[in-house]
Amino acid sequence: MTTDALVASLERAGHRVTTPRRVVAQLVAGREGHFTASDLVDDARRRHTGIGRATAFRTLELFTELGLVERVDLPSGSHAYVACDPAHHHHAICTGCGRALDVAESGLGPALDGIARRLDFQITSHRLEVFGVCAACRRGAAR
């Protein structure tokens, strides 16, 4: 996800393109793995952007609404964000490098159908988070 793509989406959705939002977009685009809101705030301060805490949170919230960023809950219980494609999907989060790989939806359908049927439960939404080690980290770790 590039800075430009983030900014373009903002504009397309009718939000104002401001300098602070550009900066946050840049910080988000520059991230590899997942990060917390506070990570981003620290990042902003460290780089002497004049971005305030509130703006960082608000912009992150906005990006989340637009589906440009997704909020994930780590096993530790803390909240993190990852940049992502607007299409619906899930993430496989590598515990080695923190990167999030996109998981295509396919494959889950039958399992969800089974659950719905067995429990007589009408599913309206679901969330799958997969944790593990990515190929690169497996190779790296074996070094």
Add this chain to the structure above:
Amino acid sequence: MTTDALVASLERAGHRVTTPRRVVAQLVAGREGHFTASDLVDDARRRHTGIGRATAFRTLELFTELGLVERVDLPSGSHAYVACDPAHHHHAICTGCGRALDVAESGLGPALDGIARRLDFQITSHRLEVFGVCAACRRGAAR
């Protein structure tokens, strides 16, 4: 999950069985749906148990470690707990009544295998949360 079962598990795991822990066990056992730690603290105060905030959090953490209670992340992003069987499983959370139904693991395996293969990702754990409306609430709502 009964108070006794919770207390018995505590004992079995070599933790001291204290009055505050009994009380928290009772409060947990008395809950129907999911609840936050703060809910429990309020509950404790309302009933004039002498339980402090810290104890409530610590006991909840202990129960979680023992697998007697599970921490779930609601779509809102807030943390909640549900009493549950120690066996590994997931929950289907009803947005109507807040109750959590147990989801047997079966059915997810193939989907996870597919994900692991497609992404070349070694899965170590995963979390599935399903949200929707249970049969009782559907009937109730249709009343």
Add this chain to the structure above:
DNA sequence: ATTTTTGCAAATCATTTGCATATAT
């Protein structure tokens, strides 16, 4: 006796909000 647990109050975090000012349209 000894170790674990408790309650309290204070500390720490994360996140949100009010509001006057600044900025994008």
Add this chain to the structure above:
DNA sequence: ATATATGCAAATGATTTGCAAAAAT
């Protein structure tokens, strides 16, 4: 011009921690 967005600092909420006193083994 006007609506929207910003920064600040203060408010809020959730959770954790230090520590002396209390309770369980």
